[in-house]
Amino acid sequence: MTLRRDGILDAAVALADERGLDAVSMRTVAERVGVTPMALYPHVGSKAALLDGMLDRTVGQLSGAAPTPAGAPWRQVMRGLGYAARAMVTAHPWAAELVFSRPALTEGSVRTVDLIYRSLLDAGVPEREVPRLERLVSTMVIGFAVSEALGRFGYEDHSVRASRGVLADGPLPGFGRLAGVLGEPVDWDAEFNADLDDLELLVEAVARRGLLGD
Amino acid sequence: MTLRRDGILDAAVALADERGLDAVSMRTVAERVGVTPMALYPHVGSKAALLDGMLDRTVGQLSGAAPTPAGAPWRQVMRGLGYAARAMVTAHPWAAELVFSRPALTEGSVRTVDLIYRSLLDAGVPEREVPRLERLVSTMVIGFAVSEALGRFGYEDHSVRASRGVLADGPLPGFGRLAGVLGEPVDWDAEFNADLDDLELLVEAVARRGLLGD
DNA sequence: ACCTGAACACCGTTCAAGT
């Protein structure tokens, strides 16, 4: 039975990769498996459960996908996870539409959270602050990857980005002062790297604060 | 014609507030307006454009909703926007399902971005770093609000949160060390405040780095 | 135990027709 379920999830993920999340329906998945739509229900439960399964197959397996050796220093572990998360969402953009809406309750997600917990503890963050910082770090990384994948940053062309600060009643002051910088194209790899640098800096600052306060 | 469009958006937003985003269809909105589904099309274009309009009505009006005086110091402006964003998503949880997928291109969103640009410039962040930091700050704030609204943090009950680190092959090391802390309930208002504190700290650090480097 | 087929109550959108 789990064999059948795996095959169904494989088909659904492949379909989403090829034709987007909207192309994934009980009917199209069933057709790909070679079966009637209703035959899926005993194995996957519902459409919602199917989507959860697809998410677990991809983003849920992050802790296994990050190529970091066992006893690696915390910086390396965190960066490894960050890169792996961004690569995962780039490879499966449909996952971006789902990550924020489903709690990280599967075994795979829990393993990833545990990895981040250990990294933060290694970095010297006080226990009391670790769960919050885990949520902050993962929200930041997932948020960036999702924004990039779904187009929230609107980075199709940077000329629009510079000019959109000009409204009917003249240019907005902030956009005006940044006109030069906004005219240049953005290197998104470099930006993600700089964000990870800043997150490291933040983790260190919280760790230092913990040393002084306690 | 814009009168009609406003009425349609009002109806759609009210419907989403009352019965969720899934209850918003061209048919249900039309019924509420007292018209045939097809009569909506000349005014809103399509279902996707209707959703964009709804988003602009709510999250798009943030810069106007944040109750911050004109010449306020940058910390106050950023915090005001942060609180307003979280309150907006709490009041309209359906907006959480849309924010990440649509680029911030409307006049309202651009005004909000401009406010953040000015705050970061006031804080002393070098021009070159301002756009990136705007994206980092807004991704963080929106990411937190969305995670909270859509349940990614899984905060229904914290006993589950503590116990889910225990898998078939024993407890995970990070969860184990944090067992005490994870058993306590989370104060989400306090967490959001602490995150804003840390963002301020980060902005200051980047500003300081800019002073030294240049 | 597992799968099928018909049916129900929905979708967004096109198109020809009305006033």
Next chain:
DNA sequence: ACCTGAACACCGTTCAAGT
């Protein structure tokens, strides 16, 4: 110029029936 009504090609899911 604005709206209607019928229709098309889809959805997820229930339920009774088949083997």
